Amino acid sequence: MPILYVHGVNVRSRDNFFAMEVFARRYLAPAISDDPDGVTIADAYWGDHAFDPSYGGASRPRTRLLGMGADPLPDLQQTAQAAIDYSDSLDRVPAVDSPAPQAGGLASGGIPGPQDTEDFDLAALSDQQLGDVVIAVLEQAEKDPVALAKMAVAVDGLVQDGTLAAIVQQHADLTDQLNAIFDAVQTASTDTDALAGMGIADWAARARDLAQEALSRVNSSGPFLLSVALAEARPKINQLVSQFLGDVFVYLDKRGTAGAPGIVPNIVLDKLKALHAIKLERGGEPLIVVSHSMGGQLIYDIVSHFLPKDPALANIKIDFWCASASQVGFFEEGKLFLEADPSHVTGKKVPFPGGNLGYWWNVHDQNDFLSFTGRDIFEGIDDEAYDSGMSLIKAHGGYLARPSFYRRMAEKITSSQSDGGLV
Incomplete structure (x- = not known):
């Protein structure tokens, strides 16, 4: 049974596929x-044939603090960015009731205002x-x-066997909890053949320090630091959005048709042909x-379009398709697909492309501003929200970095097989 990964925008190397392969295996x-x-x-890697800005991204405005947005980050910006990166994860940590909450409460963007780090209660987390x-x-x-990816799998093992939850219950002090957690992560990783010799001890030590530092930074960030972080996040947002738009325009302009597919569709089609042959060799x-x-x-x-035409x-059929962080619903609203039908509007859903597709699981993250739902647009789609727990900037790629996402996908595949959805 072959698995094919097709990457999205802002990808110019195969590193993400190699990480995804760890989870998929x-x-x-x-x-x-x-x-x-x-x-x-x-994987069907098409990044070498996507958007390539002729002026190296010079159209993106420079920020006030960094000037030339791509320069190394100064300490202040690093601190501000840490507040952004950790805000969503730490905002999930329920706070223990405090007799006299300090002024400030939640700052704009969900970053906790000033408070003692001991107010965070890891035991209240799932x-x-x-x-x-x-x-x-x-x-x-x-x-x-x-x-x-390998470390995340090791952590997930500690979650599944109850080790992390037991550690949190055994220690009342947050610092003791974090120390014990990363001791367990280090031990589990060292015992994992795939991670042996990767400097896990140094890695765990850095993570331990960062956990304490992150709580301190987020709690002391304040509105000024938040505003700096938001302003200095512009280069990352600009890069993501501009590369996204560029990749979209290049694809739409050069995708071709079934009679003469463009280079990007051909890359995917060639992979599908090879995997279809493997599928048949392994008994269908x-x-x-x-x-x-x-x-x-x-x-x-x-x-x-390309397969049925x-x-x-x-005769090539994708039996199960997971579309994560996609804009398929948005593109259909704009009638940008080759088979788009102007008569499909509100009240008349687009028929499921069942000739070459068995099951379609569309997944979107509420924090991902570049992902869209398709439940009210396409017939037969299994549309579901997934919470990666990442910030707005990072959520777009967060799906493929969480073991829980792959666990959910495995459940969907299994249920599809038992329901007769896969042949």
Whole structure:
């Protein structure tokens, strides 16, 4: 049973796929095959043929603090950015009742106002939320996506066996809780063959320090620091939005048609042809596709136009499609797809492209301003919200960095098989 990953915008390397492959092998492969190690996991990388700004992004305005937005971050900006990065995760941590709350309360954007760090109560978190907070801290200690994926799997194991929850219950002091948590993470990671020799001790030590520092920074941030952080976040937002728009324009202009597919659709079609052959070799096991962001629009054009319009490809079927962080619903509202029908408007949903698609799970994050729902637009779609717990800037890519997301996908695949949705 092959799995294909199709990336989205703002991706110019395959690093995210290699990280996704770690999660897919751990959570998805066992759900779809009795031979998980034999499951082919591939990607259709099209980043080299996407938007390439001829002036290197010079059209993006410079910020007041950094001037040339891409320069190394000064300490003040790093502090401000830390407040933004941690705000959503820490806002989830319920506060213990305080006899005399200090003035300030919640600052704009959900960042807690000044208070003692001991007011945070990790014991009030659900197991999944606790794991997400730990992973969010680790994301600040290490930036390699593959290493982070392996560490997230290790943390998820501690969540699933109850270790993290037990630690929180055993220690009343927040500092003791954090120390014990990262001791357990370090031990679990060191015992994991895939993480051996990766400097886990140094990594865990950095994460431990960052956890304490993050609580302090967020609690002392205040409105001024928040305003600086929001202003200095502009380069990241500009880059995400401009690259997104650029990739969209390039794709729409050069995608071609079924008779003459453009280079990006051809990349996806070639991968599908190869995986379809593997599917047949393995007795017709279902073909799974996971797309992110703009990758969703590529797949929708594939199943609604390129596959059914080409007799040589018409027998290829995607049995389960997870469209994460996609804009498929938005594109259909704008009638931007090759098979868009102007008569499909409010009150008349777009028919499910069932000839070449078995099951469609569309997932959007409430914090992700670039993800859209499709439940009121397409027939037969399974549309669901997912909470990554990440900030507005990071949420767009957060789906594929959380074990809980892959666990949910595995459940969907399993239920689809039992309901006869996969053939």
